Amino acid sequence: MPSDTRPLYLGFDLSTQQLKGRLPIIVDSDLKAIGQAKVDFDGDFGAKYGIHKGVHVRDTTGEVFAPVALWMESLDLVLDRLAAEVPVPLSRIRAVSGSCQQHGSVFWNASASEILNGLDAEKPLVDQLPQALAHEWAPNWQDHSTQEQCDAFDNALGGRQKLAEVTGSGAHHRFTGTQIMRLKKDLPDMYAKTAHISLVSSWLASVLLGSVAPMDISDVCGMNLWDMSRQAYSEELLALAAGGKDGAAELRQKLGAVCLDGGAILGSISSYFVRRHGFSPDCQITPFTGDNPATILALPLRPLDAIVSLGTSTTFLMNTPKYKPDGAYHFFNHPTTQGHYMFMLCYKNGGLAREKVRDQLPKPEYGDPWANFNKAVLDTPPMDVTRPDDPSKLGLYFYLRETVPNIRAGTWRYTCEGNGSDLREASHGWDKQKDARLIVESQALSMRLRSQNLVHSPGHGLPAQPRRIYLVGGGSMNPAIAKVIGEVLGGSEGVYKLDVGGNACAMGGAYKALWAMERDEGETFDELIGKRWTEEGSIERVDDGFRDGLYQKYGKVLSAFERMEYQILAEEDHNSDDGHTVA
Numbered sequence: 001m002p003s004d005t006r007p008l009y010l011g012f013d014l015s016t017q018q019l020k021g022r023l024p025i026i027v028d029s030d031l032k033a034i035g036q037a038k039v040d041f042d043g044d045f046g047a048k049y050g051i052h053k054g055v056h057v058r059d060t061t062g063e064v065f066a067p068v069a070l071w072m073e074s075l076d077l078v079l080d081r082l083a084a085e086v087p088v089p090l091s092r093i094r095a096v097s098g099s100c101q102q103h104g105s106v107f108w109n110a111s112a113s114e115i116l117n118g119l120d121a122e123k124p125l126v127d128q129l130p131q132a133l134a135h136e137w138a139p140n141w142q143d144h145s146t147q148e149q150c151d152a153f154d155n156a157l158g159g160r161q162k163l164a165e166v167t168g169s170g171a172h173h174r175f176t177g178t179q180i181m182r183l184k185k186d187l188p189d190m191y192a193k194t195a196h197i198s199l200v201s202s203w204l205a206s207v208l209l210g211s212v213a214p215m216d217i218s219d220v221c222g223m224n225l226w227d228m229s230r231q232a233y234s235e236e237l238l239a240l241a242a243g244g245k246d247g248a249a250e251l252r253q254k255l256g257a258v259c260l261d262g263g264a265i266l267g268s269i270s271s272y273f274v275r276r277h278g279f280s281p282d283c284q285i286t287p288f289t290g291d292n293p294a295t296i297l298a299l300p301l302r303p304l305d306a307i308v309s310l311g312t313s314t315t316f317l318m319n320t321p322k323y324k325p326d327g328a329y330h331f332f333n334h335p336t337t338q339g340h341y342m343f344m345l346c347y348k349n350g351g352l353a354r355e356k357v358r359d360q361l362p363k364p365e366y367g368d369p370w371a372n373f374n375k376a377v378l379d380t381p382p383m384d385v386t387r388p389d390d391p392s393k394l395g396l397y398f399y400l401r402e403t404v405p406n407i408r409a410g411t412w413r414y415t416c417e418g419n420g421s422d423l424r425e426a427s428h429g430w431d432k433q434k435d436a437r438l439i440v441e442s443q444a445l446s447m448r449l450r451s452q453n454l455v456h457s458p459g460h461g462l463p464a465q466p467r468r469i470y471l472v473g474g475g476s477m478n479p480a481i482a483k484v485i486g487e488v489l490g491g492s493e494g495v496y497k498l499d500v501g502g503n504a505c506a507m508g509g510a511y512k513a514l515w516a517m518e519r520d521e522g523e524t525f526d527e528l529i530g531k532r533w534t535e536e537g538s539i540e541r542v543d544d545g546f547r548d549g550l551y552q553k554y555g556k557v558l559s560a561f562e563r564m565e566y567q568i569l570a571e572e573d574h575n576s577d578d579g580h581t582v583a
């Protein structure tokens, strides 16, 4: 086929701080990215919407939310930029999918279908679509205003572990079921006016489709409402969120159908995008998923490989056929492979917490803003142990209430012996330079602690650990962070970064659209992408990973790290509004 007629697949990424579109060109045996465009929410629209890092925060309640109109403006703008920046017409795009920040929800009113279907290409989305909303704000995954609702969810089926067994997760502040329950209580008129509820992923798919799109099989698991063994909504949990049996039926209707096939074709793109942005009327929309499920589609991920996503949130992801739910982590349906799951740990205090520590150090006058942070990381030895009898330093750096564990905002500095004994608070703290290494170690130790049941020995007598660790997200550009992650988490075959770096989830979305259109009968995503994907040009080895001796040293302080978390949790007033659920 001549190169200028080969079909293209577009993958969006609507994440916390930006909307990105990546446009890979697909050839017979290769998958090649040919261009991208980006809207930065703060940079492009910060003043207009009064947002900071893509969201509004209400400190008194713990609410975190984003203006939906911001995403409407950003969608038109990113497509204008894409058309200007890529050397191919958008009419060559054959199908679109994408990945969006998880758990956020958009509340549509009863005129949504009519407005979506009748968009006028002469006017921007932001002049027409807000009228289709019942609520101008979308709760964001950093929201932590739902402790009361989390307690109710954890108790509903007989305990947190039971909830995790049924839905793949214990109750979490950000999960959509707890958010819907709170909004129904706080804003009953808004809830009554709501005809449809979308996740951010199905919202973006709806706009592109020109009708309300179904939720996707993986992203639907981020609600605490989906029964994993039945692959259907849990009636009991719907009733809990919506206040009784009648409420459950109404809520099920608002949530709509769920698309069980990640490679389904939902329909042709809305004529708005054909007329305004030059898409072909034959361009197809396939289900959009969450940014984390899409990230595991950015490469053929084998069981025992792990992805660490260093975006606004930090997430640790694995593809596994085993379902071993626990209140401290998440199991989602795999976005493309039935019978497989995505294991996930998710931390709120990821990139922004590292930025806070970085900003305590002198700012480099020019060049890489991370240069001084990186120097401090590399100048500090593991756990700041220089001599054999130095105590090991451990810290927690939370600028927001954390998810796992559910610890309030604050900074804590502790020491212990090399074997994990004699844990005590470092009453005089330590030099700020050391925090740079210690925050990265702390984030990696938490991931190691909570993923240890999921990994086994990769062979050759090695201790249990991931085989390969792939880094993605904005922080994956950072070699000092990569080194510490390898030292703490291991990785018997090394640590790699994806060449698409911060765009892995958009790439995963584009691959999903490709699979939807080009799969043979019964051909799995991994089979199709595995045949065309090559390591060369896709990944780069950035660290050795497992280091015999040092890996075991970090292993010895894991129990002290866990005790430190418990001690801090125990300090919280159990009767305070903050609650004390151990996640």
Ligand SMILES: Nc1ncnc2c1ncn2[C@@H]1O[C@H](COP(=O)(O)OP(=O)(O)O)[C@@H](O)[C@H]1O
Binding pocket: 015, 016, 017, 018, 310, 311, 312, 313, 351, 352, 354, 355, 370, 472, 473, 474, 475, 476, 477, 478, 481, 502
């Ligand atoms: N060189 C770097 N070193 C460390 N962190 C970085 C670097 N470059 C970007 N980041 C971090 O990446 C984060 C954004 O990552 P990204 O994956 O684009 O975010 P999101 O998808 O959540 O919008 C920023 O908060 C920033 O802290």
Ligand SMILES: O=C(CO)[C@@H](O)[C@H](O)COP(=O)(O)O
Binding pocket: 015, 016, 017, 100, 101, 102, 103, 141, 174, 222, 290, 291, 292, 311, 312, 313, 314, 315, 346
């Ligand atoms: O809440 C979660 C996962 O459960 C977050 O990972 C969000 O999905 C947002 O991700 P980024 O903006 O950091 O990409």
